[in-house]
Amino acid sequence: MTQETDKVGSVSQSRYEQIIAELRDVVEQQTQGAFTIGDRALEIEPLRPRGVPVDTGSVRQSMLRLADDIGLQVSTVESYRQAASRWPKERRQPGVSFTIHRILARIEDEEERFAAIKTPPQDKARWCADDANRRVGWTVDNPQSTQEKITAIHQLASDEEVAATVTTDFLRRPQVTAKVSTENKARVVEEFTRDEAVATTAATNLLRRPEVAFKAMGDDTARFHVNHAQVERSRQARESFERTSPVAPTVRHIDRTVEFLDLVTACHTFVAAAGRAVPGLRDRTLGQDERTIVHENIARVRATLDWIETAVDTGKTDMDEELARILKGE
Template sequence: MSEETEKVGSVSQSRYEQIVAELRDVVEQQTQGQFTIGDRAPEIEPMRARGGVITVEPEWAVRESLGRLADDIGLKFNQVKNARWVASRWPKEHRRAGESWTVHRILASIEDEAERFATILTPPGGKTRRTADDASRRMGNQVDNPVSPQEKITAIHSLAREPEVAAAVTTDLLKRPQVADKVPHGDKVRVVEELTRDESVAATAATGLLRTARPALRNPHHLGRHHPHDQASGPNRPDEVARGGPADPSARLPTREEAAPQTVTDFADDNHQHRTRRTARETRRLVEQHPQA
């Protein structure tokens, strides 16, 4: 695609580059303006001395004088106060031309001076200047335009802080089979256990599980244990096996693991074995009472 036909938004590539060059000059002027405000504010209200412990200035110590300054120049008190602090973190000889006020403000939180001054001089990835997101990544802060999977996860968590939003997002995501398939087995178990604390939910879930289990439960080998009614006949009766039983060497009592139906143990752990055994008995009883259901 030629430069004449390639567009950025509604403008050509060449016009876009002209706008960028113009606005970089504007941003540089704004940066210098912010630093000027930050340099003048300490003349009115000097920064407090810092010792071994960071001194936290009480609001009343600076609000009256800096508040008046903010009113007289049409800014908010916090804008002036923050400009004063950022300027104090960047002596004039360590301010980097071409880097925005926003980048200087974010990196101002680097506590070690030598590290702070070296960081502003070395943009990542061979760039000539940092973006605001580059500075936020350096500080471990949330970015505006997430790129990595972890940044996207952090953005989702930030947006889903309210329980109602989190519930809606979770519901929508779990409707996507490819998402549900990637959820670890242990997490699925925990979700099922948590959701089935509600008795009505547990009853509905159990109904579905029993329907799924019914075909397998009609085969005693899948059930893993015998109902008392099954002891009337057959060479593998549990009472016979317990006494030494018939000649069939394969006849034996089921192990504890075999005694639980597979479709239920997929959703339970060792702390719920008693529930599993009870579910097996109830399931077999239902199947026998309603064989054609």
């Protein structure tokens, strides 16, 4: 080995081991001191058994006074008191820091707790804080597993502004978005587009992409809503024109003529398209799925023709629920 690899930081390996031995003695002294403070706090305010009424205000005042008199924060004194209550003197382990005792104190079952402190992880000679945190399900300082890293990120991003910034940064990384499933991507888009203004902008931009628009219009419900929106927009524009334009009465007769021509053109287009498509079925038998699809579309065509006849004969263009359901393909 080289001299550099023998070093830990700026000291040699042998000096590092001397420092560790010295500091373990210091930690042991601190552990004894922390337990002494916890024991005296318990003497002043013993923990009551469950179900026994406790004057929490009085306990708080006693702990505040004790903390002030010895120059510690009351939260520190309370932490020492709680840990001391979980570890009777005969169960405290020499050579194990107070921090480890305090963390493992979270184990509710006494026998399990007392056994755990004597059995560090299999690959370790002694407990470290991260291993103890893992044992009780707390967040670790140095996350190793994927789940620990995810938990750490969630905690760091608990602030809404931080979470928004982190999410934005992550979504800019192609290698990250590539690993997100299509289903989860769709959920993210839905969450981001709950706001109507955002949804409108996103939908407009997406439908400007020909391949997206083509696939979207393959969905009967989506196509129905788009067509309905176009009709509704035209109706609103017409109503606005008729309310505000001084020439509206003049063009009303022309409008009727245009609507008549549009309707005749639509019928002619359908007949012409059918005339081209149907002869192609000569000597060909469609599969069951194909026949089902064609019959469903024929039903929509029939319903539409009935609707046209009613509108032409009566002037009523209202669409009942059954017709709307059929046209949507439901």
